[in-house]
Amino acid sequence: MADSFDVHAHPVIDTHCHLDFDDFAPERDQVIGRARDAGLARMVTICTRVRKFDRIRAVAEAYDDVFCSVGTHPGNAGEEPDVTTAEIVELARHPKCVAIGEAGLDFFYPDNAPRDVQLAVFRANIDASRQTGLPLVIHSRAADEDMAATLEEETGKGPFPFILHCFSAGQELANVGVRLGGYISFSGIVTFPKSEELRAIAKTVPHDRLLVETDAPYLAPPPKRGKRNEPSYVVHTARVLGETIGLSEPKIRDLTTENAYRLFTRMPRAA
Template sequence: MSAESFDVKAHPVIDTHCHLDFDDFAPERDQVIERARDAGLVRMVTICTRVRKFDRIKAVAETYEDVFCSVGTHPGNAGEETDVTTAEIIELSRHPKCVAIGEAGLDFFYPDNAPREVQLDVFRANIDASRQTGLPLVIHSRAADEDMAATLEDEMGKGAFPFILHCFSAGQELADVGVRLGGYVSFSGIVTFGKSDELRTIARTIPHERLLIETDAPYLAPPPKRGKRNEPSYVVNTARILGETIGLSEPEIRDLTTENAYRLFTRMPRAA
């Protein structure tokens, strides 16, 4: 089914992960939001990467009725926020537009990132905040499959918490562990790339009720915008390819992932 053959407003979409506070959007944030609405997006979650910059995150969420946010420390910034406590994250998460904790996790891809033990400590503080608040934890994992799986297994034994493996690009084993532990798996524009056959194979193994879509904008624009700045409206291109991958029409994948997002982000109200 082509994009022209259905009413996009009748099949709304949610971008579960973008970074609207980034300077990339500053010159035309209003227009970016309008293009997203025109594409059928009814909710966007702008994701925090530094607790110390939560003020600018929440300012974006407060400006737009359909934008929500998270609070947490990205593993690439873990070394800067070792003094951030679970209690502080929980307190900031009380903001009415905050619907998630994170993004937090492990990133061993870049050698200049904080040492592994530092990343783990910060990650565990974010996990604890998710566990105590019940807000879903947005997990960043890169080049850390074994450590991530082991950490999730260990932490889940201390008490359950909802989570998303965001911008999934890892292997089948981590996907399996995530699903077994009750997590969701979110696919970005990476799943649309020509060389992502293995990732599309993994996508076919994820239970439909655990699938989410995202842009991770301004990064990872899907075709035909690949190589350019990504923005929330482009999530519909990712939805289309993911739907084709798992055997769903575009309206079906939009409906499915939107319902999944509402079920996971329990604090985020449904669009009227």
């Protein structure tokens, strides 16, 4: 059993959640209160549709410790295929917007937008990240080769900060992401009993590129598996990631928090 410690002396950051989703509407204040009690210093609530940014922004504006992103999820690219870099950049001027995305490629679901539409929207988000300097939150599922090729090509046009969020891909994409300067964010998936391969990949990621997230309301880690996920549960993911790479719980919290502040340059440190 881990030694007890002051969670507020070792704060943790949930770098990816969806607090605007209806799952949280009845008790958003309580969810955020539980996160604070667990020692969370910051939460980043992530946009999935540029044209619904108002609801994301409203959540971020309502809580001092909640920040947000703006972008189009690949699963929603068909709803706004004409979203422009200029539109994203303009919305990203909001002081509580600390990232672009989530954007990327998702070839897992056949009903998603066509691949060329996903790619075009992804490139618009990449351009917005490059122009603003804000990190791009990347969603990649069943698209390792295409994602690696796109990152190689786009980085060649000019660097941009990025996160491979909710990482569940293969070793090669992790290698490409790290080589191109990206961060790798692990969700509750890394805690699942059958995720031995993912934990092996986590061991290969440089410590200064590691982040933790919930992707709440999805993917709750044990001992909360099967429940609606929420930001406070990120502490369980951090603990398992720490065990995987040989760091104590306080140290993994400190490490991933410092990494988050380094990446999200617009997000102020908690007092």
